[in-house]
Amino acid sequence: MLDRALKGSQGYWGWLVFLLVLMGIGAGCWLYQFFEGLKITGMSRDVSWGLYIGQLTYFVGVAASGVMVVLPCYLHNYKAFGRITILGEFLAVSAIIMCLLFVFVDLGNPVRIMNVILYPTPNSILFWDMIVLNVYMLLNIIIGWNVLAAERKGIHYQKWIKVLIYISIPWAFSIHTVTAFLYAGLPGRHFWLTSIMAARFLSSAFCAGPALLILLCLIVRKVTRFDPGKEQIRTLAGIVTYAMLINVFFFLLELFTAFYSQIPGHMHPIVFLFKGLDGVGNLAPWMWAATVFAVISLILLVVPSTRRNEGTLAVACAVLIAATWIDKGLGLIVAGFTPNPFETVTKYWPTTPEVLITIGVLATGFFVLTVLYKVATSIKTEVAA
Amino acid sequence: MGLDRREFLKIAGMAALFGLGGKAAIDIFAPGELEASMEGIPVSKGKRWAMVIDIRKCLAQQAKDKDGCKQCIIACHRAHNVPDWGDPKIEIKWIWQDSFEHSFPDQHNPYIEEELRHQPVILMCNHCVNPPCVRVCPTQATFKREEDGIVCMDMHRCIGCRFCMAACPYGSRSFNWGNPRKAPKELNPDYPTNRDYPERCKGVVEKCDFCVERIARGELPACVEACDKIKAHALTFGDLADPNSNVRKLLKEHYTIRRKPELGTEPNLFYIV
Numbered sequence: 001m002l003d004r005a006l007k008g009s010q011g012y013w014g015w016l017v018f019l020l021v022l023m024g025i026g027a028g029c030w031l032y033q034f035f036e037g038l039k040i041t042g043m044s045r046d047v048s049w050g051l052y053i054g055q056l057t058y059f060v061g062v063a064a065s066g067v068m069v070v071l072p073c074y075l076h077n078y079k080a081f082g083r084i085t086i087l088g089e090f091l092a093v094s095a096i097i098m099c100l101l102f103v104f105v106d107l108g109n110p111v112r113i114m115n116v117i118l119y120p121t122p123n124s125i126l127f128w129d130m131i132v133l134n135v136y137m138l139l140n141i142i143i144g145w146n147v148l149a150a151e152r153k154g155i156h157y158q159k160w161i162k163v164l165i166y167i168s169i170p171w172a173f174s175i176h177t178v179t180a181f182l183y184a185g186l187p188g189r190h191f192w193l194t195s196i197m198a199a200r201f202l203s204s205a206f207c208a209g210p211a212l213l214i215l216l217c218l219i220v221r222k223v224t225r226f227d228p229g230k231e232q233i234r235t236l237a238g239i240v241t242y243a244m245l246i247n248v249f250f251f252l253l254e255l256f257t258a259f260y261s262q263i264p265g266h267m268h269p270i271v272f273l274f275k276g277l278d279g280v281g282n283l284a285p286w287m288w289a290a291t292v293f294a295v296i297s298l299i300l301l302v303v304p305s306t307r308r309n310e311g312t313l314a315v316a317c318a319v320l321i322a323a324t325w326i327d328k329g330l331g332l333i334v335a336g337f338t339p340n341p342f343e344t345v346t347k348y349w350p351t352t353p354e355v356l357i358t359i360g361v362l363a364t365g366f367f368v369l370t371v372l373y374k375v376a377t378s379i380k381t382e383v384a385a
Numbered sequence: 386m387g388l389d390r391r392e393f394l395k396i397a398g399m400a401a402l403f404g405l406g407g408k409a410a411i412d413i414f415a416p417g418e419l420e421a422s423m424e425g426i427p428v429s430k431g432k433r434w435a436m437v438i439d440i441r442k443c444l445a446q447q448a449k450d451k452d453g454c455k456q457c458i459i460a461c462h463r464a465h466n467v468p469d470w471g472d473p474k475i476e477i478k479w480i481w482q483d484s485f486e487h488s489f490p491d492q493h494n495p496y497i498e499e500e501l502r503h504q505p506v507i508l509m510c511n512h513c514v515n516p517p518c519v520r521v522c523p524t525q526a527t528f529k530r531e532e533d534g535i536v537c538m539d540m541h542r543c544i545g546c547r548f549c550m551a552a553c554p555y556g557s558r559s560f561n562w563g564n565p566r567k568a569p570k571e572l573n574p575d576y577p578t579n580r581d582y583p584e585r586c587k588g589v590v591e592k593c594d595f596c597v598e599r600i601a602r603g604e605l606p607a608c609v610e611a612c613d614k615i616k617a618h619a620l621t622f623g624d625l626a627d628p629n630s631n632v633r634k635l636l637k638e639h640y641t642i643r644r645k646p647e648l649g650t651e652p653n654l655f656y657i658v
Binding site for chain 1: 474475476483487488490493517520521522523524525526542543544545546547548550551552553554555556559560561562563564586587588589590645648649650
């Protein structure tokens with residue numbers, strides 16, 4: 001099946017080469033980081049996680065969102081999604097690859113990564129995160145590949161695949177819950193120490209992931225002969241709308257608790273994000289942009305005519321992705337460390353090599369995604385023909 | 386399987402318990418250096434090590450020196466090969482000073498004595514009874530020694546994920562953002578300062594370990610020794626499990642506070658204000 005990835009148009013190869021160049025630049029910067037240490041990044045002793053861990057968090061959400069196609073299809077027998085489950089599963093696979101790479105590039109001592117397996121530590125959430133992410137990736141590779149292979153041969157996939165599909169549904173929820181637990185159980189980090197964290201993560205994942213999937217479906221329709229379908233995109237848009245409303249609602253709950261209780265520890269990180277604290281306010285323009293994007297996306301999604309129009313829907317999805325990315329991929333991590341345990345503020349902004357490494361990892365993920373989507377769409381068109 | 390570091394530390398502790406200091410112990414144990422203050426304290430026998438920091442005595446000593454006293458910091462950082470990066474964003478500190486206001490943010494009080502508010506307080510790892518850093522470490526590179534409660538750090542197992550830094554509510558953990566050997570030469574002319582203490586590579590976390598290597602030999606932690614040497618006696622190290630110990634006596638006689646006690650970490654550092 002993989003041979004389908006070797007036959008493609010000029011645009012296909014051009015895109016892959018473009019991604020390879022970005023991957024090469026990222027790899028070069030990573031080597032520089034490997035030899036010089038993480039001091040080449042914008043992180044510091046006060047803000048000791050940054051862009052990398054933010055991306056990990058964001059893309060765990062994208063990976064988990066695959067379940068929003070799988071669940072209606074297999075639990076509610078919503079047949080229309082049968083056409084695009086493969087796109088959801090392969091998106092999950094490439095998102096998890098990005099997640100694992102983001103953890104890897106964040107490690108101070110990557111050569112010792114196997115210590116996590118050599119000294120298994122059940123009391124560490126990171127240990128469980130490693131397990132759930134890897135298993136979820138394997139589940140999606142096995143399920144996606146086998147279902148696609150069966151479709152190619154015109155037979156029904158084997159029974160044991162169905163078992164794996166049922167396992168993969170709660171598993172998708174687990175990966176983002178465990179990722180939220182990385183943050184939500186740390187004493188003294190007020191912004192993260194909230195029991196709604198996992199719920200917020202899931203809601204933002206279930207809007208951002210399907211929004212990305214809608215954009216991918218539109219691209220697939222444009223560049224391949226496979227059409228993911230109008231109804232499919234319309235149903236996805238409904239899911240995105242509900243999830244985004246819940247996501248914004250959960251965020252407003254956080255604002256209420258912080259500002260009605262007026263406990264400084266709860267207010268400070270939010271004030272830092274939207275206004276700045278102790279003269280450091282570099283994230284404020286971003287957070288306000290995210291707010292505007294969120295409002296625009298909600299208007300476009302809630303109004304039926306703009307939601308059903310694929311042009312305006314694409315705009316809604318793009319601004320929604322931008323809004324959730326700023327919130328989760330940038331603000332969440334930095335605000336968790338701000339103010340620091342001494343209630344002072346240290347500024348964080350990623351450096352150029354740090355951004356290039358991040359882009360390199362993203363390019364790797366999209367490279368895998370392109371190849372997997374090429375295989376999937378080629379086979380789907382062959383079967384249809 | 387060979388000895389791992391953890392086992393080695395345990396054996397070293399036991400050896401000291403039976404007076405079997407190794408050759409290295411004798412080499413370093415220069416005669417005449419033993420401070421009078423540690424007489425009568427069975428340093429290698431503690432069940433729950435703790436420290437009482439007398440801020441008043443420390444401040445009195447600070448006032449004597451026009452640049453402020455930093456003897457404990459200098460001694461510790463020399464003993465443990467802690468480089469000076471000259472950059473607060475990536476600095477490594479096992480023991481350091483910060484203002485009272487920053488050290489005890491939960492004691493918020495805008496009308497507290499001006500004197501105290503901006504005065505430096507000595508800070509280091511709290512060696513919590515319930516350490517969040519140990520809970521989150523995915524490789525057990527940081528662990529609590531059950532026999533004496535010291536929160537140790539195996540810098541040769543650490544993968545540098547920095548989860549412990551996110552978990553520590555006291556900012557007591559430092560990461561090697563760069564290679565310690567590449568720290569600016571003009572700030573570290575004689576680095577490494579102690580050839581008998583292990584060096585570490587970039588990308589690992591480190592912190593105060595109550596001088597496990599010294600107490601195994603029956604010596605006091607380097608900071609305490611340095612403070613006693615100048616007769617300030619602001620730092621008292623002892624066994625909290627022993628009701629008759631020096632630290633228990635101080636705790637009985639003085640009102641003491643701990644950093645962020647509401648988090649349930651149970652710090653083993655106590656401050657006399």
